[in-house]
Amino acid sequence: MGKKVLVINPGSTSTKVAIFDDERELYEKTIRHSTEEINEFDSIPEQREWRKEMIDEFLDECEFDPADLDAVTGRGGLVRPVEGGTYEVNDTLCKDLKEGVAGQHASNLGGLIARQMGDEQGVPSFIVDPTVVDELEEHSRYTGNPEFPKVVVWHALNQKAVARRYADSIGKKYTDLNLIIVHMGGGLSVGAHKKGKCIDVNNCLDGDGPFSPERSGNLPSGALIKMCFSGEYTEDEVYHKVCGSGGFNAYYGTNNTLEILHDAENGVEKAQELFDAFTYSIAKEIGALSAALNGKVDAILLTGGIAHSRLVVEEITEHVNWIAPIRVYAGEDEMLALAQGTLRVLNGEEEAKVY
Numbered sequence: 001m002g003k004k005v006l007v008i009n010p011g012s013t014s015t016k017v018a019i020f021d022d023e024r025e026l027y028e029k030t031i032r033h034s035t036e037e038i039n040e041f042d043s044i045p046e047q048r049e050w051r052k053e054m055i056d057e058f059l060d061e062c063e064f065d066p067a068d069l070d071a072v073t074g075r076g077g078l079v080r081p082v083e084g085g086t087y088e089v090n091d092t093l094c095k096d097l098k099e100g101v102a103g104q105h106a107s108n109l110g111g112l113i114a115r116q117m118g119d120e121q122g123v124p125s126f127i128v129d130p131t132v133v134d135e136l137e138e139h140s141r142y143t144g145n146p147e148f149p150k151v152v153v154w155h156a157l158n159q160k161a162v163a164r165r166y167a168d169s170i171g172k173k174y175t176d177l178n179l180i181i182v183h184m185g186g187g188l189s190v191g192a193h194k195k196g197k198c199i200d201v202n203n204c205l206d207g208d209g210p211f212s213p214e215r216s217g218n219l220p221s222g223a224l225i226k227m228c229f230s231g232e233y234t235e236d237e238v239y240h241k242v243c244g245s246g247g248f249n250a251y252y253g254t255n256n257t258l259e260i261l262h263d264a265e266n267g268v269e270k271a272q273e274l275f276d277a278f279t280y281s282i283a284k285e286i287g288a289l290s291a292a293l294n295g296k297v298d299a300i301l302l303t304g305g306i307a308h309s310r311l312v313v314e315e316i317t318e319h320v321n322w323i324a325p326i327r328v329y330a331g332e333d334e335m336l337a338l339a340q341g342t343l344r345v346l347n348g349e350e351e352a353k354v355y
């Protein structure tokens with residue numbers, strides 16, 4: 001019999017939950033939460049018991065006995081910067097998740113609920129590759145001014161899972177390879193992975209790097225400063241222009257990638273120009289990170305929801321296929337990635353890291 005792992009992935013308006021038998025998903029459910037329900041709570045930590053009750057109901061629906069679990073794993077959340085890996089949820093981690101040391105986000109509940117349910121069953125609880133994984137080389141931390149330190153928040157879970165998946169496909173280890181990985185979703189992160197560590201990556205939470213469906217990417221500094229001090233906008237309004245209403249939203253009035261793709265493929269000039277600019281900005285970032293790896297790139301991996309687009313993949317490939325072979329891993333598979341990180345520890349392939 002395989003190892004049974006309960007995986008919990010809380011989001012702003014949903015809680016995804018699944019039960020795995022080794023890497024085979026037995027049951028899964030996405031529990032939706034209305035704005036009205038969420039607004040009944042004054043803070044994210046207060047939602048823990050409410051969301052846990054729904055997960056207990058899910059287990060009942062599946063007629064699954066939680067006593068059969070070998071581990072419970074939650075989405076990492078915003079904690080202090082850490083190296084990549086699987087971390088057992090300890091008291092220090094719980095404290096930082098509750099306090100929101102790097103910010104409050106629904107994903108902080110993942111580790112908290114995992115710890116509570118793991119303790120109830122007497123099994124370990126884990127988080128895997130949280131978004132704040134920081135493995136940067138020191139020279140890549142320089143921004144040009146020490147008052148503006150480089151902070152990284154990125155799609156660490158998916159990028160590292162895809163890296164391992166690619167390595168397995170060619171009979172090598174993640175730690176043997178140099179990879180550039182592009183996650184394309186509502187936010188967009190491009191990481192340079194050197195022998196198992198991501199040595200440089202953009203902060204996709206704050207909209208750095210290439211623009212995306214909802215984020216503006218790197219903006220002209222002078223124009224941004226003038227906007228901030230124009231007196232016409234609040235801080236929140238300016239931030240929303242960068243993160244939320246930037247990118248596709250700003251240029252096309254929608255973040256619906258499929259809609260814009262449809263228009264581009266049907267000859268709408270504005271949509272075609274937007275996708276040309278989008279793929280060009282990604283290609284430039286890939287080129288920059290190839291320099292970070294001294295030109296020694298084993299492969300370029302494209303992942304995230306937008307990687308389903310043939311047009312996007314073809315245009316990026318045209319720009320950068322001279323650097324390295326390109327492989328596509330469309331989508332995210334976050335639940336499987338969380339289970340796999342847990343299984344590596346349970347099966348003795350890795351040791352759980354201490355937070």
